[in-house]
Amino acid sequence: MARIKPQALLQQSKKKKAPSRISPTTIILFCLIVFMVVFFIFSAYRHFSHRSVNTEEQIRYGGRKGLSDLKNTDVPKYAIIHTSKGVIAAELFKDGSPEVVDEFIERCQKGHFKGMQFHRVIKHYVIQAGDVHSIGPSEEWTLKGKHYSQLDTSVKHEAFMLGTSKTKHDKKGFELYITTAPIPDLNEKITVFGRVIKGEEVVQEIEEVDTDDHYVPKSSIGIMDVTLEQKL
Known part of the structure; x- marks a missing residue:
């Protein structure tokens, strides 16, 4: 067998070690x-x-989460109105008045109702809380003059409904109305977005306070706070 020369071995070694192309x-x-x-x-x-x-x-x-970020099941279902006369609990009609309920919840979160006064009380009709200088549906109702015996007693016009004015709300303009008797033209004047389910006696106690000729309570009656709950 022929022996390979050293130079040939060196050349073969270089060929093996040479890097291959990528x-x-x-x-x-x-x-x-x-x-x-x-x-x-x-x-x-x-x-x-x-x-x-x-x-x-x-x-x-x-x-706080924005209402747009909340799931439908996370939206509060009840409003607890803490007044100087006691506590009123209302169920919110999210399905019936979604935009108004959303606005009401946002105002509650911002403390809009803290210190708000019941500035107009009409016996056997409605109690109103909000801006003292505002003129709302209750003012028109008092000017017309109402006769309780003639009022419609259909469910949508029943007592202890929670509502607000249908007019566009400004920073001070979200009024709260709680009816104390059936009102025939209720839906023409206010948007109903809830119903009192506990504390009817508190509403009636507020209704019975002494008022002047303009239906303004002679003694101060206010809302201390409004809290929101999922369950009662």
């Missing part, structure tokens, strides 16, 4: 992997930074 497919695959890694890191950064901003906003606004 194929275009390998280069493309490597670039794709790098792109996917960079895209994943960028997406993760955006997600957590956006989450951080939302958390800061919730802390800034007292941790």
Whole structure:
């Protein structure tokens, strides 16, 4: 057998150790992997930074969720009205008056009703809380003059309904009306968005206070706060 010369062995060794060329497919695959890694890191950064901003906003606004972020099952179903005469609990008609209920809940969360006064009380008719200087449906009702014996007693016009004026509300304009008797043209004047289910005796006690000729209570009767609940 012939022996291989040293120079031939050296040349064969160099050929074996020489690096092989990288194929275009390998280069493309490597670039794709790098792109996917960079895209994943960028997406993760955006997600957590956006989450951080939302958390800061919730802390800034007292941790309250916006109504648009709440599921339908999370929307409060009851309003607890704490008055100087006692507590009134009302069921909210979310399905019947969704926009008004949403506005009412937002105003409750902002403390709109704290310190609000019952500034007009019409016996056997309605009690009204809100801006003392406002002129609402109850003012028109008093000017017309009502006769209780002639009132319609249909369910939609029954007593102890919670409502507000149909006029566009400004910062002070969300009035609260609680009927104390059936009212025939109730739906023409106010939007009914709830019904008193507990505390009817408190409503009646407010109704019986002494008033002047303009149906303004002679003694101060106010709302201390309104809280929202899922269950009673």
